[in-house]
Amino acid sequence: MGVKAERAVLLRQLKDYLVFLKDQGMDHVPLLEALETTFRASTVAAVKASAPPASVLASSVPVLQTPTADNTMIQPDAMSRLTEVRNELGECTRCKLAETRTNIVFGSGNPNAKLLFIGEGPGADEDAQGLPFVGRAGKKLTEIIEKGMKLDREKDTYICNIVKCRPPGNRDPEIEEISACKPFLVEQVRAIRPKVIVALGKPAASTLLGRSVAITKERGTWHEFDGIKLMLTFHPAYLLRFYTLENRRAVMEDMQKVLEVLNS
Ligand code: SF4
CATH class of the missing domain: 3.40.470.10 (Uracil-DNA glycosylase-like domain)
Structure with missing residues (x-):
């Protein structure tokens, strides 16, 4: 599978997971540590490589309240x-x-x-x-x-x-x-x-x-x-x-x- 196709699959998985979380009543995005239990380690490594620093995420993401x-x-x-x-x-x-x-x-x-x-x-x-x-x-x-x-x-x-x-x-x-x-x-x-x-x-x-x-x-x-x-x-x-x-x-x-x- 090419890089573009892999990225499309990854984005689709991520979107499905976020929709699922929203659907379950969550109003925040889990940090990367939580994602690590959900996605394959290799996939998460790719996300980490392109993700903003945790401090940026922490300041922009609301705290979990369910x-x-x-x-x-x-x-x-x-x-x-x-x-x-x-x-x-x-x-x-x-x-x-x-x-x-x-x-x-x-x-x-x-x-x-x-x-x-x-x-x-x-x-x-x-x-x-x-x-x-x-x-x-x-x-x-x-x-x-x-x-x-x-x-x-x-x-x-x-x-x-x-x-x-x-x-x-x-x-x-x-x-x-x-x-x-x-x-x-x-x-x-x-x-x-x-x-x-x-x-x-x-x-x-x-x-x-x-x-x-x-x-x-x-x-x-x-x-x-x-x-x-x-x-x-x-x-x-x-x-x-x-x-x-x-x-x-x-x-x-x-x-x-x-x-x-x-x-x-
Ligand atoms: S209907 Fe159920 S078993 Fe069939 S493809 Fe969808 S999720 Fe899978």
Whole structure:
């Protein structure tokens, strides 16, 4: 690989890592020592060679503050384990979705959240921004969380998908793609250890339960994933498509059940 290509890969890795950190609630850039645990030593050596002195960085970079909803600091375990999982994922090419994606959409929110939403896969907006649920369906999810549940999306929840790359044309992810990506989802869940998981829509519910789920029949019912309580409900995109009072009521009933467990 030529120098230009290597530099492009390095910049891409750096950008992904910075987006990931911002996404996890960090509002600073870690110093080079921290980067050293993340990137290969040779890569860091190249960064060090062209980086300004640490004193310059220290004066220009804000200090890390990652408060949670109750103003406690984010537990390092969940954050650092999520960082490890993201690093293990790397510039993933484990399935063919790598060929058409723009960005890997790992997840966003509070790594210590008690509530974890799991959707199906990134759409066009998510693929472009590298963040989950930022398009129309994302706005609907935010409305459910903030207006319906009276929670703060960034502080009280973590949100991710069963596949981290956009299926072309917003088709459902295929079995092979889900199988390739699922180990990372499982590790995300284990890092966060929420009190409740909400599966948004049939593909997420079916993936977590390991069987085909009829979401219209099974929404609103409790299950378990990896020892964690799991609620099934409609995907916000389904609500947008079938915006009936009945469907909106159904989702809010499901979220009320979730709130009861969260507050118990
Ligand atoms: S969907 Fe998952 S397994 Fe497939 S390329 Fe993206 S990150 Fe890798």
